[in-house]
Amino acid sequence: MEQTVRDVLAYLFMLMGTGFILVAGLGILRMPDLFLRMSMTTKASTIGVGSLLVACMIYFPDGASVAKAFLIIIFIMLTSPVSAHMIGRAGYYDRDVQLWHLTHTDQLKTVSVEKQSEMGAIESAEGLISG
Numbered sequence: 001m002e003q004t005v006r007d008v009l010a011y012l013f014m015l016m017g018t019g020f021i022l023v024a025g026l027g028i029l030r031m032p033d034l035f036l037r038m039s040m041t042t043k044a045s046t047i048g049v050g051s052l053l054v055a056c057m058i059y060f061p062d063g064a065s066v067a068k069a070f071l072i073i074i075f076i077m078l079t080s081p082v083s084a085h086m087i088g089r090a091g092y093y094d095r096d097v098q099l100w101h102l103t104h105t106d107q108l109k110t111v112s113v114e115k116q117s118e119m120g121a122i123e124s125a126e127g128l129i130s131g
Contacts, residue, residue, distance in 0.1 A: 006058055013055035020048030033100040034091050042084040049076055 027040030053069040060066075091097040 006061075010055045010059040013051050013058060017048045017051030017053075017055060020044045020051060024048060032102075034097045035088055036100065038084045038088050042080050046076055046080045049073075 021044070024041045024044035027044060028037055031037040031040050050073050053073050057066045057069045
């Protein structure tokens with residue numbers, strides 16, 4: 001069977017995509033806390049799935065397949081970081097998930113104090129309104 005340049009390029013993108021997805025899976029197992037796990041898996045899986053979809057675009061060059069794969073890539077690149085950010089914030093603020101003990105800076109700690117003071121102000125205002 002004759003391999004074309006297009007086939008080889010598609011295979012390379014498939015290999016790269018599966019490699020990044022493997023790294024994302026290993027990141028879930030190896031990273032010590034929720035925030036590092038989410039950072040690792042979001043970046044690696046977004047690049048991995050994007051590479052697999054690029055391979056599909058190369059291997060199936062008809063217009064409909066390319067358009068669908070392109071739209072999926074855009075959707076994943078827009079939603080994956082935002083959803084990981086929101087889940088991380090929910091873990092930090094709502095569930096009090098602890099940072100890894102070797103984390104040097106907690107950039108959300110000052111934001112957390114501000115949010116707690118806002119929540120206290122809102123609760124006291126609600127008490128005045130209902131009372």
